[in-house]
Amino acid sequence: LAAKSSKKSKKLASAGGKGFGASSSGAALLHTPDDSESTQKLLQFLKSQKAKGVDQGVAEIGIHDKTGQRGLFATTNIKKDQIICMIPSDVALALSDPAKLGKDAPTFAHGGANFLNMYWNNAERRPLWSFYLDTLPSDAKSPYFDATPDFFSPEEIELLEFPRLLDNIRKRQHDIESLAAEQGLDQDQLQFATWLVSSRAFNINLADAQNTPEEEQYDERGQVVTKAGAGLNSIRVMVPFLDLCNHDSVAPNCRFTMIDADKDEAWFALEANRPIPAGRELQMAYRSGIYSSVELLLNYGFVPTENKVDAYMLRKGGEGVIASADGWTTTLEEDQSMLDMLQSKSDDDNKNDALKKILAFRSNMKKAYQDL
Numbered sequence: 153l154a155a156k157s158s159k160k161s162k163k164l165a166s167a168g169g170k171g172f173g174a175s176s177s178g179a180a181l182l183h184t185p186d187d188s189e190s191t192q193k194l195l196q197f198l199k200s201q202k203a204k205g206v207d208q209g210v211a212e213i214g215i216h217d218k219t220g221q222r223g224l225f226a227t228t229n230i231k232k233d234q235i236i237c238m239i240p241s242d243v244a245l246a247l248s249d250p251a252k253l254g255k256d257a258p259t260f261a262h263g264g265a266n267f268l269n270m271y272w273n274n275a276e277r278r279p280l281w282s283f284y285l286d287t288l289p290s291d292a293k294s295p296y297f298d299a300t301p302d303f304f305s306p307e308e309i310e311l312l313e314f315p316r317l318l319d320n321i322r323k324r325q326h327d328i329e330s331l332a333a334e335q336g337l338d339q340d341q342l343q344f345a346t347w348l349v350s351s352r353a354f355n356i357n358l359a360d361a362q363n364t365p366e367e368e369q370y371d372e373r374g375q376v377v378t379k380a381g382a383g384l385n386s387i388r389v390m391v392p393f394l395d396l397c398n399h400d401s402v403a404p405n406c407r408f409t410m411i412d413a414d415k416d417e418a419w420f421a422l423e424a425n426r427p428i429p430a431g432r433e434l435q436m437a438y439r440s441g442i443y444s445s446v447e448l449l450l451n452y453g454f455v456p457t458e459n460k461v462d463a464y465m466l467r468k469g470g471e472g473v474i475a476s477a478d479g480w481t482t483t484l485e486e487d488q489s490m491l492d493m494l495q496s497k498s499d500d501d502n503k504n505d506a507l508k509k510i511l512a513f514r515s516n517m518k519k520a521y522q523d524l
């Protein structure tokens with residue numbers, strides 16, 4: 153992972169910084185520390201590998217009391233630009249051979265196949281990586297699995313209506329089906345691995361010295377794309393601990409970065425965007441915040457409550473975009489009242505999860521026309 157992308161060298165600021173101030177909004181969120189055996193093993197291993205900031209000194213793994221979502225939480229006041237935690241690059245899983253760069257992992261399905269072949273189904277390597285693999289959702293029953301729409305039924309997919317999203321869902325389903333056949337992999341297992349990779353791998357650009365690790369390519373419409381030839385200089389990696397950081401589309405309080413990327417001892421790190429008070433959840437913007445609700449639902453399986461990129465995407469227009477709110481079969485009010493109804497029902501077996509996501513997506517898009 154000897155990326156050339158950063159020459160930064162920063163010291164880990166000491167715990168207990170006094171610098172947090174008025175720029176942090178809202179009350180600190182409550183969480184319960186994650187004391188599961190797999191998490192404790194992960195922390196022990198990371199500490200033995202000299203990871204910094206991963207114990208209760210600065211940030212800890214916890215379960216959000218309201219959402220039940222696992223995430224990272226500040227355990228002390230953190231200053232603006234402080235390096236919150238650092239993970240040595242050699243405890244990260246490369247999803248392709250770094251020597252070949254991105255050539256053998258052009259799609260998320262390829263990333264998923266590599267994950268299965270190189271780690272999950274690899275009898276030699278799996279025990280070596282169990283400190284991390286055991287913390288991952290292992291199937292669709294895991295509490296931390298969040299279905300992307302390729303897991304929805306064909307009828308549910310139709311309800312999403314937005315052609316650009318529908319095309320991408322079908323493309324992913326096709327990629328998974330053909331790759332499973334080509335490599336003799338179990339299709340359901342590959343679909344799950346593809347979800348794991350798309351929802352938690354970081355894209356590291358190895359070629360361009362100026363790029364941040366999360367840099368992506370846009371097309372002329374502002375749409376995130378993998379251009380022909382793009383991706384050849386980047387690889388996907390899964391970074392233990394850092395991949396537990398959740399997303400915030402509006403005001404992320406931290407960002408993903410690399411330290412000493414050109415040295416033998418390179419690090420993946422989280423860096424504070426602003427002062428963060430103790431107790432607050434650490435949230436970054438996935439893909440540097442350039443993902444619309446289309447890409448967040450497609451790749452991560454959730455719809456953010458608010459996302460300014462949606463209006464940007466709709467303004468740019470282009471292929472696969474519904475041009476106005478009139479182009480949909482229902483109104484914003486209809487979607488919202490249905491969503492309110494579903495949310496007010498108790499739903500212990502999550503059977504309405506897909507429908508809630510569909511309605512949240514449709515509502516986000518329609519709200520975004522109002523900002524054009």
Ligand SMILES: C[S@@+](CC[C@H](N)C(=O)[O-])C[C@H]1O[C@@H](n2cnc3c(N)ncnc32)[C@H](O)[C@@H]1O
Nearest residue numbers: 222296298351352395396397398399452453454
């Ligand atoms: C990189 S992982 C983050 C860690 C994850 N919470 C876990 O415990 O495995 C990304 C996943 O976290 C969840 N997630 C992250 N940010 C979210 C948000 N703002 N709203 C809802 N779910 C979110 C989604 O399930 C997403 O697929």
